[in-house]
Amino acid sequence: MGQDASLTAVAAAAGVSLSTASKALNDRPRVSAATRRRVVAAAERLGYVPRQGASRFKLGGTVGIIASDLSGRFALPIMMGAEDAFGLGAVSLLMCDARGDTIRERHHLRALVERKVDGIIVLGSVSNERASLSSMFDVPLVYAYAPSSAPGDTSVDSSHERSGRIAAEHLVQAGATRVGVIAGNPRVRASVERSAGARDVLMAADVPLVGSTVYAGEYSEQWGRAAARAMIARDPDVDGFLCGNDQIARGVLEVLREEGWDVPSRARVIGHDNWISMAEATRPGLTSIDMHLEEIGRVSADLLLRAIDGAPAPGRHTVESQLVVRGSTMQTH
C-alpha cells in the first residue's frame, strides 16, 4: 500500500499508549520529556513521518464530522477532542447529525463530499461495529467510537474489555469477595465486552458472581435499583457491585443506603463512564472508569490528518480507559 509505519506501531515500539504517542509527536502537553524522546526515537526508527513536517494539508482545510446521534452523551466530548486536535482555526469542522438515520447519514455524507471536504470523521454514538462507508465515498474517513466492520478502514475504539477487567481487578483489590455484575443493554458491544472482561478477572481470582451470571438490563438508575434488590435477596453476602454505567451504579448506591449498608466497608460499588455530574454527586463519590472520550476524538483527528496527508493507518486503534477512584470502593481522606 506504500504507506509508512502506523502510529500504533510507534506507540507499541515506544511502549506507550496510542494517545501518549500522538501527544508526544504533536507536542501536546502532559507528556514527560523522556517519553517524548522515546516516542520520537521509535518514530524515526520505524520511518513514521510526523504530520507537522510533511503536511500538504495547510491552513484552510475543511473536514467534516458526521455524528450518528449527537444527543447521546458520548458524541460531544469526542467532537470536542477532535476540534481541539485539528487546531485553533487551522481546520474548519463541518458538523452534521444523522440522528440515528442511515438515509440521513448518506445524505449528509454526500453533501460533505460535494463540498469537497478533505476528510470526514464518522462518529458513532453506540459502540457496536457499523457498516463501512468507505467504498461509497472517495474521501479519507476515520470511524470514531463505533468502529467500521471492514478491517481496511481506520477506526478508533475504546478498550471495552479492558474497562471490565480493571473494574473487576479494582473491586477485588478493594476487598470484594462476592460480586454482582449489573450490565446495561446486552445488545451493545461495549456491554458484552466489559462483562466478559470482568467475568474473566473474577473467575481467575476465584470470586463468585452473584447468581453465577451477569444481570443485563438497561442503562438506568431504575435498573440499578431493581438489580441490586434482586441480588441482595439472592445472596445477602454480596459485597461488590460492578455496574455497566454510572446511572446503574447510582441506583445501586441508593438501595444500599436504604438497606443501611455502609459503602465501601460493607459493599463496594463501581460505575462506568466517569460522568462527573453523576459520579461526584453521590455519597460517597462514585469510583468509575473513564473512556477518555476527548482523547478518542483527538486520536481520530490525528489519524484523519495523516490519511489526508497520504499516510493512512488502517486498522482498529484503541484508546485505553482508566480507573478513577472515589469513596464508593475505598476509604478516601
Next chain:
Amino acid sequence: MGQDASLTAVAAAAGVSLSTASKALNDRPRVSAATRRRVVAAAERLGYVPRQGASRFKLGGTVGIIASDLSGRFALPIMMGAEDAFGLGAVSLLMCDARGDTIRERHHLRALVERKVDGIIVLGSVSNERASLSSMFDVPLVYAYAPSSAPGDTSVDSSHERSGRIAAEHLVQAGATRVGVIAGNPRVRASVERSAGARDVLMAADVPLVGSTVYAGEYSEQWGRAAARAMIARDPDVDGFLCGNDQIARGVLEVLREEGWDVPSRARVIGHDNWISMAEATRPGLTSIDMHLEEIGRVSADLLLRAIDGAPAPGRHTVESQLVVRGSTMQTH
C-alpha cells in the same frame, strides 16, 4: 432601516408564541391548521415575508455556529435545533468551540468570516448578556441563549423570569403554603430572574419564603442537600421547594427521603431544565421546567436565515419555557 415586520410582531398579532409562529410559517409539525391560518393571516397583514418565498440563500450556503463552551449542557440541544431548522443538507454548519475564551472566540469568528460564511450563530453557554461582536464583523449574527447587550442585535433568549413564575404558580396550585427557594449561582442572570419571578408570585399569593429570602448557592446536588437541611431546621413546616435546577432538586429529594417526608403529600419539589437523565430517575419523578432549548436553536436559525435574506429582525426574541409535571409535585397515576 428598510426592514419588514419582525417575526415577533407576527407572533404577537396572531396571539401565539414566537416558536409557534416560526413553526407555522415554516410548515413544521405540531401546529394546528387553525393556528397556522391565523399566523399566516397576521404575517400577510403585517407584510412579513416568509423566508421560503423570497430566499436568495439557496442550497449550498454555509453558516457558522460558534459555541462559547460546548461542554455545558445547554449548547448541544440548541445546536441540534439549529441544525434541524437549517434543513437536511441545505446548509453547512461550520462548528467551533471557544471554550470560554474571548481571544479564541474572536479568532474563530475571523476564520469563519474569511471562509465567507453567510451568517453566524453565536451560542452562549451561560444566560448572562454578552458583549456585541456585530461592529467587528460584517456578517449577519444571531446571539442564542446569551443575548447581546446591544439592542440593535438579534438575540434569542429564554424566558427566565417566566420560568420562576410558572414554577411558583404550580407549587401554590399543588398546595404548598411555605416555600423554600433554592437558587443556583447568584451571578447568573437566569438565576436572578427566575428567583425574582418566583418571589413575585409567592408574595402575591401570600405564601411566605423560608427565611424570608432566596437561598443562592451553586448548581449541584450537594448544595440542594445542604440548603434543604438548613431550611428544614429553620422552618419545619416548609412544604414546597422551588429549585434552580434539577440537580439541586435531586439533592432536596434525597434529604426529604432521609427525613421520611412523603413527596408530594408532605412537601412538593420542583426543579428546572427538565434534564431527563435526572428528572426521570428520581423517586417520585421530578417536576421541572423545560426551556425548549432545541426551539431556541430553531428560532435562531430562522432569524439568521431571515437576516441573510436581507430581512433582519433585531431585538430580543424569547422562547417560552414550559412546565413538565411529574410525581414530585402532584400524585400521578
